[in-house]
Amino acid sequence: MPLSFYKYQGTGNDFVMVDNRKLTFPAEDEQMIKHLCDRRTGIGADGLILLQDHDEYDFEMVYFNADGRLGSMCGNGARCTVRFAKQLGVIEDVAYFLAADGEHQATIEREQIQLKMGDVTGVERIDQDFYLNTGSPHYVRFVDNVRDLDVYAEGRAVRYNDRFEAKGTNVNFVERLSEDTIYVRTYERGVEDETLSCGTGVTACALVAGMRGMESPVRVKTPGGNLQVSFEQHGDSFRYVYLTGPAKLVFTGTVPLPEKV
């Protein structure tokens, strides 16, 4: 049976989006999802997202990493899902929806989608680095010359260390470019490689930049494009956290959905 899909990207973080309001997608089939995300033998994406109905919200977003496993919150994916919901006629310009980490609100303003993230508390310091949860777990390290860094090697060294090997973590490398701007590169758990941008990662880095004296809003450059994070800060706790940036439809299509990959 063919699967109709939509391919979206948010600052280069790309997703296969599926309208699963009829609950026909085999969401328990990890190998199938991994296959669909494969860049050589499938559609190719950093993750796959199902848009589903929900009794109390405009929709529910169910996010899988490219390895086929159910993921935690995905900031870029959420912005793409909001754009997708508008395309499907599920919402107009405001959305209330449910994701893995709880409820979210988002607003569409032309190209930009402003997404309210969850409150953040409990930022842990690990030597000179930081570890926090912005819906997904993120390790944050400030570096010089981030554009020259071997993010794959350095990211894997953290992701597979004794502390994180079992559950994994996303690993972000940040350089302060100016008074209000940082540059972020991210090694993503579940993709097990660098992606062009990671929304929850960018958010984590902006909040840590706040702890290091940068004022909200923080402008964030990534290899895939520009984002902005605003927040209200109380020491190492944050509320009214917003991630703002573009989300675009790339193409639509159908693929055969084999019985078993």
Ligand SMILES: N[C@@H](CCC[C@H](N)C(=O)O)C(=O)O
């Ligand atoms: N790309 C995502 C982050 C996805 C979460 C992550 N890979 C995980 O499951 O840990 C984003 O934009 O936030």
